[in-house]
Each structure stands twice: as C-alpha cells, then as structure tokens.
Amino acid sequence: MTMRRILVLAAIFWLFMLPASAQGTDELYSASDFGADEFLDSIGESLPEEVQELLPADLFDPAAASETGLGFFAKAGLRLLNAALGPALRSFSTLMGLIVAASAIGALKGALKSEQLTAVFDFASGLCLMLAMYGTVVGLFELTESYLSALSGVMDSLLPVLTAVAAAGGNLSSAAVSSGGLLIGLDLIEKLASRGLMPVLQLCFGIAMASGMNGGLELSGVSKLIRGCFSWGLGLGAAAISAVMSFQTTIAAKADSLSMRAVRFAASSAVPVAGGIAADAVRTVAGSLSLVRSTVGWAGVVIIALMTLPPLLRVLLTRLGVVCAETAAGILGLNRERSILSEISGLLGMLTAVCVISALMLVYALAVFSNGAVALAA
C-alpha cells in the first residue's frame, strides 16, 4: 500500500512538472490563406492605372480596411475627378465651338434664296454637325463597355476567395447560394455589356440621326421610351437578383448555423471534457474567420468603387457639358442642334444608370456576404 501511494504521488508530481503552453488565437487566419494574394496578382493588369495607384498596399489587411474610410474615398474621388475633368472640358469646348459654327452657318443660310439649295445645304451642314457632336461622346460608349467587362472579370476572380472564406467558416450552403447568386449577377452584367447596351445605343443613335436629319420627324419620345424601358428592366433585374440572393443567403446561413450547433452538441456530449473545450476553440477560430470575411468583403467593395468612379465621373462631367451646350443652342435658336444634344444627353444618362446599377448590385452582394454570420460561431 505504501509503495502504491508513493508511485501515485510520484506520477502526480511528474505530471505537474510537464511543460504546458497555450497557443494564442487572435489571428489564426488571414485573407492570404484563401488566395487573396493570387487574386490581387490576377487582376493587377485588368485594373486601370489610376485605380492601381489608389489601391492600398495591404488591401486585405484588417488594419488597411480601417484606413479606407470616408477620407480615403474623398481623396480618391478628388483625384479621379481631376483626371476626368480634362477630357470633359475638351468635349464641352468642342461642342460649344460646334454651336458657334452652327450659328454662323445658320446666318449664311439666310443669304440663300433658293429653297431647294437651302434644304440640301441644311442637310450637309446637319450631317457634319451631327458627326462632330457624336464624335465627342462615342468614346464613352466604348469606355462603359470595357468597364462592365473589367468589373465582371474582377468579380469572377474574387468569387473563389469569397467562397473559400465562407466554406472555411462552415457556411457551406450560403457559400453555394452566394456564389450562385453572384454568378447570375455577373452573367447579367456580361450579357448587358455584350448584347444589351450596344444594340440599345445603336437603336437610339439611329433614331437620333433620323430625327436630326429630318426636322419634321419628332422621334425623341420613342428614343426616351426605349432608354427608359432598358433602364427600368435593368434595375428590376438587379433588384430581383439582390432580393433573392439576400433571402437565400439568410436562410442558408440559418441552416448552416443549425448544422454547426448540432455538430458541436454532438461533440460536447460524446466526448467528455475535451468535447466542450473543442467547441470553445471552434468559436475562437470563427472569430478570426469572421474578421477575414468582413475584410475580404470590404476589399471587394473598395475595388468596385475605385473601378466605377473613373467611367462614372467621365460620363457625368461630359453629360454636364452636353447639357450646358444644349442650353446655349436653345438660347441661340438652334432647334435641330438642341434636339441632337438632348438625345446625346439622354444616351449619357442611360450609361450612368448602367454603371451605377451594376456597381450597386455587386456592392450589395458583397455587403450581404460580409454581414453574414460565420456558422462556426453559432
């Protein structure tokens, strides 16, 4: 008996002598573990130069996320506004020059007595003015198309990172739902750029040509209707996708958290002592994943915002110039030129709507993703 007691005491003493340590669980995971660095490398060339310069160095670092607040966007906005101002002013000055030339041509037409010759000269001058006016803005159509393609490409590259972060947090169903919803949204944007936007622009452009060359035809209402239907359809599609994705993600997240709770309960019940400790450790990991999730979501929002600002500012500033030129044409009594500029203004308005709706749809999707709870933490 004494020997046994000595052995038990020795074993207990020996156990207390063993070194023990606990690992810190503050930053178990980072965005790099889910392919964030590869994502930044893959999109590096597809981003415009001015956007690449503005992106923070450690975009997926939680510290960088706190630095990209209102002040960052204000600085970026001012810088991009400065870059967009030059081309917009050039377009405006060209349009004002054309208005003055049209006014001079109108004065010359008064010297012509023959009605037939006046009509033909009117046709020639209208053709020249229309071509010159559209030449100032046609580059913006291509800019918007390339913006939509680039946006779709960047989000395509970010999607695996988002899915990996969601899956690592136990949100398997919501990862599938979110990625499916985002894929539908990206498909919509891609189809919009390739098969929707340009044909509608072509149609409205053709109507504007016919209306401008033939003073008797007033087709601006038709053009306005087509543009309105397109913008309305796009907005409705984006709202529907966002709403469905939001509800599906919420339901899937609840299902995932329920599954995780069941797993933790089974672990803590089946494995005595260690099961409960394992459940608490999983919650700690979930905190780290939640931070990564928010950081990745916010980084995506920053990239979308910085990609959207350059084309949006260009289109808005050019539209402002067109509206000013339209007002000047109205003051000088140049009705045909005023109607042509009004059509151009409408087309630029449609481009603005397309850019904003596309960006907002993706920002909303990322916000839903960021705000979703990690299933492991349930």
Add this chain to the structure above:
Amino acid sequence: MIKYCGAAICALIAIIILKGQKSEFAGIVSLAAAVLLFGAAAAEFYPTLKLMRGLIEGTSFESYLGTLTKALGITLAVQFSAELCRDAGESAIASKLELVGKAEIILLCLPLLRELIGLAAGFMT
C-alpha cells in the same frame, strides 16, 4: 463697303442707260457687275474662313469644315449662276443648274453618310 455700293449703283445706272440705247450690252454689264460683286463677297469671306479653320485645327470638326466650305461654295456659285440665267429669261437652264448643284452637294456628303452608318454599325462589333 461704300465702294461696293458705289460700284453697284454705277453698274445700275450704266444698265439703265444701255437698255435705252444698246440693250444687248445691258445684259453683259449686268453679268460683269454681278461677277465682280460676287468676287468681292468671296474676298470678304476669306479671312473669316481662315480664322475659323485656325480655331478648329486639331479638333474633330476639322475634316468636316472642308466639306462644309465646299458645299457652301457650290451653293453660292449655283445660286448666283441660276439667278443670272433667270434674269436673262432662261429659267429652264436655271432649274437644271440647281439640280446639278444639289447632286454635287449630295455627292460631297456621301463619305459622311458612310462614316455615320459605320459609326452606328461599329457599336455592334
């Protein structure tokens, strides 16, 4: 400006006198006065056109200004000639001349029409 008005009045007086004595020369004097005054008008327009060309140089409108200037020149020349023909009592020649002028201007606009159609078609590609 005074000298052009003076020249026009002198030509008018000469025509009135000639109509009473040698009516066949009245038409020639009328034609000569019209040609001289047209030339003077073109000379007055030239500095304005040169200034506009200098202002528009380098912009997208530069290529179109040449077409517009030619169209304007054709229109004025045809109108001037047609009026002379009508004054001489040849309205048939005048109307055919105007028809030629219209065809000429439309021919001048064909490259622009091609460019306009190409611009619209380019949106699809």
